[in-house]
Amino acid sequence: MIAQKYKKMLQGKSVIRQLSEFANERGREIGYENVFDYSLGNPSVPAPPQFTEVMIDLLKEKSPVELHGYSPSLGISSVREKIAQSLNRRFNMNYKTDHIFMTSGAAGAVAHAVRCVTEPGDEVVTFAPFFPEYHPYIDLTGATLKVIPADTTAFQINFNLFEEALGPKVMAVLINTPNNPSGVVYTAETLKQLADLLRAKEKEYGHDIFLISDEPYREIVYADVIAPYVSSFYDHSISCYSFSKSLSLPGERIGYIAVHPACPDADQIAAMCGQISRGTGHNCPPSIIQLAVAEVLELTADMSVYEANMNLLYNELCSLGFECVKPGGTFYIFPKALESDAAAFCQKALQYDLVLVPADSFGCPGYFRMAYCIETEKVRRSLPALRRFVEENYR
Amino acid sequence: MIAQKYKKMLQGKSVIRQLSEFANERGREIGYENVFDYSLGNPSVPAPPQFTEVMIDLLKEKSPVELHGYSPSLGISSVREKIAQSLNRRFNMNYKTDHIFMTSGAAGAVAHAVRCVTEPGDEVVTFAPFFPEYHPYIDLTGATLKVIPADTTAFQINFNLFEEALGPKVMAVLINTPNNPSGVVYTAETLKQLADLLRAKEKEYGHDIFLISDEPYREIVYADVIAPYVSSFYDHSISCYSFSKSLSLPGERIGYIAVHPACPDADQIAAMCGQISRGTGHNCPPSIIQLAVAEVLELTADMSVYEANMNLLYNELCSLGFECVKPGGTFYIFPKALESDAAAFCQKALQYDLVLVPADSFGCPGYFRMAYCIETEKVRRSLPALRRFVEENYR
Numbered sequence: 013m014i015a016q017k018y019k020k021m022l023q024g025k026s027v028i029r030q031l032s033e034f035a036n037e038r039g040r041e042i043g044y045e046n047v048f049d050y051s052l053g054n055p056s057v058p059a060p061p062q063f064t065e066v067m068i069d070l071l072k073e074k075s076p077v078e079l080h081g082y083s084p085s086l087g088i089s090s091v092r093e094k095i096a097q098s099l100n101r102r103f104n105m106n107y108k109t110d111h112i113f114m115t116s117g118a119a120g121a122v123a124h125a126v127r128c129v130t131e132p133g134d135e136v137v138t139f140a141p142f143f144p145e146y147h148p149y150i151d152l153t154g155a156t157l158k159v160i161p162a163d164t165t166a167f168q169i170n171f172n173l174f175e176e177a178l179g180p181k182v183m184a185v186l187i188n189t190p191n192n193p194s195g196v197v198y199t200a201e202t203l204k205q206l207a208d209l210l211r212a213k214e215k216e217y218g219h220d221i222f223l224i225s226d227e228p229y230r231e232i233v234y235a236d237v238i239a240p241y242v243s244s245f246y247d248h249s250i251s252c253y254s255f256s257k258s259l260s261l262p263g264e265r266i267g268y269i270a271v272h273p274a275c276p277d278a279d280q281i282a283a284m285c286g287q288i289s290r291g292t293g294h295n296c297p298p299s300i301i302q303l304a305v306a307e308v309l310e311l312t313a314d315m316s317v318y319e320a321n322m323n324l325l326y327n328e329l330c331s332l333g334f335e336c337v338k339p340g341g342t343f344y345i346f347p348k349a350l351e352s353d354a355a356a357f358c359q360k361a362l363q364y365d366l367v368l369v370p371a372d373s374f375g376c377p378g379y380f381r382m383a384y385c386i387e388t389e390k391v392r393r394s395l396p397a398l399r400r401f402v403e404e405n406y407r
Numbered sequence: 408m409i410a411q412k413y414k415k416m417l418q419g420k421s422v423i424r425q426l427s428e429f430a431n432e433r434g435r436e437i438g439y440e441n442v443f444d445y446s447l448g449n450p451s452v453p454a455p456p457q458f459t460e461v462m463i464d465l466l467k468e469k470s471p472v473e474l475h476g477y478s479p480s481l482g483i484s485s486v487r488e489k490i491a492q493s494l495n496r497r498f499n500m501n502y503k504t505d506h507i508f509m510t511s512g513a514a515g516a517v518a519h520a521v522r523c524v525t526e527p528g529d530e531v532v533t534f535a536p537f538f539p540e541y542h543p544y545i546d547l548t549g550a551t552l553k554v555i556p557a558d559t560t561a562f563q564i565n566f567n568l569f570e571e572a573l574g575p576k577v578m579a580v581l582i583n584t585p586n587n588p589s590g591v592v593y594t595a596e597t598l599k600q601l602a603d604l605l606r607a608k609e610k611e612y613g614h615d616i617f618l619i620s621d622e623p624y625r626e627i628v629y630a631d632v633i634a635p636y637v638s639s640f641y642d643h644s645i646s647c648y649s650f651s652k653s654l655s656l657p658g659e660r661i662g663y664i665a666v667h668p669a670c671p672d673a674d675q676i677a678a679m680c681g682q683i684s685r686g687t688g689h690n691c692p693p694s695i696i697q698l699a700v701a702e703v704l705e706l707t708a709d710m711s712v713y714e715a716n717m718n719l720l721y722n723e724l725c726s727l728g729f730e731c732v733k734p735g736g737t738f739y740i741f742p743k744a745l746e747s748d749a750a751a752f753c754q755k756a757l758q759y760d761l762v763l764v765p766a767d768s769f770g771c772p773g774y775f776r777m778a779y780c781i782e783t784e785k786v787r788r789s790l791p792a793l794r795r796f797v798e799e800n801y802r
Contacts, residue, residue, distance in 0.1 A: 013578055013614055014672045014679070015523055021682040022675060058471035067466050076453035082657045116511075116690050123688025128410055145685065152686025183408055219408055262477045263694030277409050280417060284409070287416040290540065291547025292687035293518025295511050298696055299658030 026144065027373055028052065031358075035367045042365070048394035049367045050382035053192065053343065055260040057313045057385075063259060066307045070300055083299045085286040087114025087268070091306040095268055098309045099251075103241040106273050113282035114297050116265040118228040121252035123149050123292075124285040125269055126184060129222040129250070130155040134183040136224075139169055140375030141346065143192050143226070150186075158182070159375045167196035167337050167346070171205060178213050184222045185210065190229040190239060193374050193381035194346040195322070195339025197233060200240045207246040214248075220276055223249045228267070229342040231258035231312045234319045237340035247274035250281070255305050257343075260313040266297045266305055318343040321384040321391045328395050332402045343385040346371065350406040354380050364401040366394065421539065422768050423447065426753075430762045437760070443789035444762045445777035448587065448738065450655040452708045452780075458654060461702045465695055478694045480681040482509025482663070486701040490663055493704045494646075498636040501668050508677035509692050511660040513623040516647035518544050518687075519680040520664055521579060524617040524645070525550040529578040531619075534564055535770030536741065538587050538621070545581075553577070554770045562591035562732050562741070566600060573608050579617045580605065585624040585634060588769050588776035589741040590717070590734025592628060595635045602641035609643075615671055618644045623662070624737040626653035626707050629714045632735035642669035645676070650700050652738075655708040661692045661700055713738040716779040716786045723790050727797045738780040741766065745801040749775050759796040761789065 028051055035049035070079055086092070089109060096107035115121040126136060132154025138146055140162040150157040160177055163170040187206070189198035198206075210221050225242040230253065233239040243249035254267035271281045289295055296302075322339055329336050329347050336347040349357035354370035358380055361368050371379035384391060423446055430444035465474055481487070484504060491502035510516040521531060527549025533541055535557040545552040555572055558565040582601070584593035593601075605616050620637040625648065628634040638644035649662035666676040684690055691697075717734050724731045724742050731742040744752035749765035753775055756763050766774040779786060 013524065013526065013529075014676070015526055017526075018523065018679040018682045019672070019675060021685075022678055052477075054477050056472060059475055064466050064471060068463055071459050071462050071466075076459060077451060077655065080454055080656045080658050082447075082449050116688060119685075119690055120688035123686065128413065129408065131408070131410055131412075134408075148682070148685035149688065152683075260472065261475045263475050263691075265690050265693050277414070280414060281409070283417055284413040287413045287543070288547075290416075290514075290543035291518065292689055293511060293515035293544065294687055294689040295514055295660055296658075298660050298693050300696075301693055 021148070028144075028369055031367050031369055034362065038365065045390070047365050047367065048390065048397055049386065050384060051367045051369055053383045053385060054262060055257055055313065055385050056387060057260055057315070057317050059260045060308060060311045060313055062308050062311055063261070063304060066304045067300065070303055079300060079303070081299065083114075083296045083302060085289060085296055086282050087112065087296060088299065088302050091302045094306045094309060095270070099270055102310070103244060105241070105243065107270055108273065110279050110282055111271040111273055113269040113285040114302055115267045115269055116294055116297055117256050117262070117267040118226055118252050118254035119145065119149065120265070120294055121254070121267050121269045122146075122186070122224060122226050123153070124288050125224045125250045125252055126150055126153050126155060126186070127288045128281050128284050129224070130183045133181070135179070135181045136184045136186055137174070137177060137182050138186040139174070141167070141191070141193050141371055141379065142375050143188060144373040146186065155183075162376045164376070167191065167194040168198060168202045169206060171209065175209060178209070180217045182221060183219070184224050186224045186226060187242065188226040189242065190233060190341035192229065192342055193344045193371060194337065195342045195344040196337055197237055197239045197340035200238070203240055203242060203245040210246060220248050222275070224252060225249060226252045228254040228257050232315050232318060232343065233341035234322065234339070239341060243270070243272050247272055248276070250275070258312045259305065259308065264298075264301045266301045317388055318385065320388050321386070324388070324391050324395065325382065325384055328398060332399060343383060345382050345384060346379055349378055349380050350402065352378055354378050360405055361401050364397045366397055366401055416543075423539075423764055426762050426764055429757065433760065440785070442760050442762065443785065443792055444781065445779060446762045446764055448778045448780060449657060450652055450708065450780050451782060452655055452710070452712050454655045455703060455706045455708055457703050457706055458656070458699060461699045462695065465698055474695060474698070476694065478509070478691045478697060480684060480691055481677050482507065482691060483694065483697050486697045489701045489704060490665070494665055497705070498639060500636070500639065502665055503668065505674050505677055506666040506668055508664040508680040509697055510662045510664055511689055511692055512651050512657070512662040513621055513647050513649035514540065514544065515660070515689055516649070516662050516664045517541075517581070517619060517621050518548070519683050520619045520645045520647055521545055521548050521550060521581070522683045523676050523679050524619070525578045528576070530574070530576045531579045531581055532569070532572060532577050533581040534569070536562070536586070536588050536766055536774065537770050538583060539768040541581065550578075557771045559771070562586065562589040563593060563597045564601060566604065570604060573604070575612045577616060578614070579619050581619045581621060582637065583621040584637065585628060585736035587624065587737055588739045588766060589732065590737045590739040591732055592632055592634045592735035595633070598635055598637060598640040605641060605643075615643050617670070619647060620644060621647045623649040623652050627710050627713060627738065628736035629717065629734070634736060638665070638667050642667055643671070645670070653707045654700065654703065659693075659696045661696045712783055713780065715783050716781070719783070719786050719790065720777065720779055723793060727794060738778060740777050740779060741774055744773055744775050745797065747773055749773050755800055756796050759792045761792055761796055
């Protein structure tokens with residue numbers, strides 16, 4: 013019998029996906045270069061050339077049997093060791109090989125981390141605005157996702173509402189900084205306050221509360237902004253990383269979990285992830301991609317494009333009267349819509365070939381997201397359309 | 408709190424893994440070339456050179472943004488289409504793109520297929536001897552794996568015991584032909600009888616029973632043996648394929664599901680798999696590997712080595728008096744041990760640097776598996792050790 017749970021999920025189509033499909037269809041009519049498609053977070057700058065070179069070298073020089081052979085289920089040991097060493101050097105941490113588990117991007121990392129530290133029925137807290145895929149990541153583990161309404165003044169954390177919601181069933185808190193969709197980076201002050209509160213609640217409830225830090229945008233941080241390393245604030249932290257955005261490799265599905273050495277059972281969590289994988293069939297990211305990223309761990313694609321795009325958009329949005337917190341990183345910006353119904357607002361924008369995403373599914377109604385990982389030239393061309401859209405509808 | 412379920416799983420270490428670790432350790436003492444390591448099913452023949460060439464061409468010629476960009480969650484459309492066409496041409500089927508879902512090898516395929524067609528509490532039947540990883544694949548879905556004892560005369564199916572076990576809670580039957588560990592290929596007669604019985608039981612119980620066919624060894628079939636295409640015998644079939652063995656790419660984690668077009672909800676099962684993936688974080692196999700295998704779909708690594716190895720071993724085992732069914736494919740052979748306790752038998756063999764795997768975990772006590780995906784020269788060198796082991800212990 014067909015499993016009804018998954019069949020039902022087919023009905024709930026992602027708004028982002030629908031808008032992206034609209035953009036592609038419209039592109040076939042008028043040329044995709046004329047559609048101002050701000051829907052998808054697909055990196056637009058190429059992977060660093062060193063990645064391509066390393067891949068070609070591996071293919072030319074290593075024996076195929078060795079190169080394409082099974083990776084150990086936790087990841088290739090030398091790769092895990094290099095990642096631990098790089099994190100230790102950059103963030104003054106003390107990871108060992110055994111604390112690293114290779115995953116299919118940040119999605120795989122978060123899905124594994126949540127299964128490691130919750131049982132069905134437990135609660136996981138996250139903060140709006142949040143990446144809508146957190147719902148399937150959490151819901152299908154049997155735990156429940158609890159969303160704290162946004163602090164719309166700065167897109168940091170609304171600590172009053174958080175403390176109210178932080179009951180004894182909360183076993184994990186899931187954060188994402190730099191944040192999709194707000195583009196905002198949590199400050200050291202925010203992280204310190206968060207850590208203090210979690211430590212107090214751990215003591216009060218007599219059980220651990222894990223901080224799961226989803227950090228695919230860790231390396232996309234703009235000039236003059238400081239992005240603190242989350243796990244350095246709180247011992248019971250699991251860092252979930254992806255190379256998708258930093259190396260512009262989203263299709264190659266590669267990332268990792270780094271378990272803080274001070275976590276309870278720190279030495280076993282990566283091994284537990286290996287057990288979880290046996291049941292989901294995820295196994296391990298591909299050997300060749302593991303070996304290749306290990307050689308370019310501290311490189312990134314050219315991120316300056318994203319900052320240039322952000323500045324263009326931020327200035328224009330402000331001058332058009334939008335309420336908007338300036339992003340500190342990522343390639344997203346998150347203004348308040350000019351009417352309370354953001355879906356209606358985004359629908360009207362489509363008439364100007366502007367594809368904007370209403371933020372209801374991000375847990376922040378009344379706002380919209382623009383993913384500006386597109387060519388700067390196109391951002392520039394979109395500004396008059398944006399102006400016309402606002403002037404013809406909201407003046 | 409650490410999830411106890413996965414922590415407990417850490418205690419149950421795989422026998423195969425332990426033996427493989429022993430082999431590596433012993434290799435460090437006496438040189439790995441002197442250890443007759445028959446423990447692991449890791450292909451020993453290189454991927455076809457065309458695969459390497461295609462990979463290098465993709466890296467050199469395609470724009471990195473396009474090459475490494477997100478794959479749609481069900482897989483790259485052109486890749487799925489090529490797979491459907493190749494299956495249709497080779498096996499006279501009628502698959503469409505929508506029936507194909509790209510997975511992380513056969514493990515991912517089976518884990519998704521089972522989740523698609525069972526609910527927690529349902530039963531999934533398989534036949535001994537069986538791949539021990541079926542336990543985590545099935546158990547972690549919430550369904551229960553029911554194992555039918557082996558037909559040790561021919562390693563086909565013991566239909567009497569099967570029919571007894573085929574109650575109304577059985578929603579899926581999981582088969583593996585050519586079989587790991589027996590090396591045996593199910594005959595057309597076996598498959599026809601299986602299909603007839605399932606159709607009768609579907610009618611009797613008034614619900615569908617899916618046949619999940621795990622076929623990573625489909626292309627490793629010896630001269631004069633015919634391996635029928637399982638799904639052509641039974642409409643409600645889901646074929647689970649992996650390129651790990653046929654292209655010698657086990658580390659690259661690539662395979663697919665092919666849903667028989669006559670399955671109930673056939674057009675939705677691949678899409679449901681996409682929903683399942685959202686929850687497990689498996690996502691999709693890497694873009695570049697998808698694109699590369701699509702260019703070499705009907706090639707294989709040089710399989711003749713495995714047949715040469717099998718003939719050497721089969722003849723020697725028979726002449727030493729082992730009971731042994733001649734393999735029709737794979738790179739496994741599955742003789743009866745010379746004492747009833749196969750673990751004790753394999754333990755003694757270690758003194759001759761022969762690493763054999765007792766078959767208790769394959770559901771077939773008293774037998775042992777040899778994975779002969781090693782160099783033919785090493786197989787030859789192992790024969791005197793095998794003879795000495797038998798003569799010194801069992802004569």
